[in-house]
Amino acid sequence: MAKEKIEVMYSEEQVDARILELGTQISEDLKGEPVKLVCILKGASFFACELAKRLTVPVYMDFMYVSSYGNSTESSGNVRITKDLDAPIEGENVLIVEDIIDSGRTLDFLTREFKKRGATKVMICTLLSKPDRREVEVPVDYVGYVIPDRFVVGYGLDYAQKYRNLPFIGAVDFE
Numbered sequence: 001m002a003k004e005k006i007e008v009m010y011s012e013e014q015v016d017a018r019i020l021e022l023g024t025q026i027s028e029d030l031k032g033e034p035v036k037l038v039c040i041l042k043g044a045s046f047f048a049c050e051l052a053k054r055l056t057v058p059v060y061m062d063f064m065y066v067s068s069y070g071n072s073t074e075s076s077g078n079v080r081i082t083k084d085l086d087a088p089i090e091g092e093n094v095l096i097v098e099d100i101i102d103s104g105r106t107l108d109f110l111t112r113e114f115k116k117r118g119a120t121k122v123m124i125c126t127l128l129s130k131p132d133r134r135e136v137e138v139p140v141d142y143v144g145y146v147i148p149d150r151f152v153v154g155y156g157l158d159y160a161q162k163y164r165n166l167p168f169i170g171a172v173d174f175e
Helices: 012-030 045-054 105-116
Strands: 004-010 035-041 059-067 080-083 093-101 121-129 142-146 169-174
Touching: 004 012, 012 045, 012 121, 012 142, 035 045, 035 105, 045 059, 045 093, 059 105, 093 105, 105 121
Parallel strands: 035 059, 035 093, 093 121, 121 142
Antiparallel strands: 004 169, 059 080
């Protein structure tokens, strides 16, 4: 059985400071307009809650469970919605909050889907971006960190449902 070794990439303090910067920028860009923050479960839950606390505009939250990974470290390429939004988004400014963007397929799918549903504006905020893994280019409005092609955990990100509760972002080395 393989054992994982985790190297800290960004400390809890670094992540908290970056989320404050993102929240400030998003609030300035929205100029007081309300936003529907759509958290992509499960991974983005930690990030979305911390980001919401730092926004100074009216925030309405909703949640979706969208997956293309399962228990693997590689995307299956098939995007599935297993928990949809509770409320309509027609006429809303929507901020999709994601933990990490790899292939771009999930965010491309969601952006197109939300525009079909009548969102006024669709923006994307991700804690982490791996541009080296991108298969579909998506316009990402706000990025916490651009990272190399390493498998990461912590701050909501998991490996087979483990390590989400780590207060930092760490790179996994499989031994």
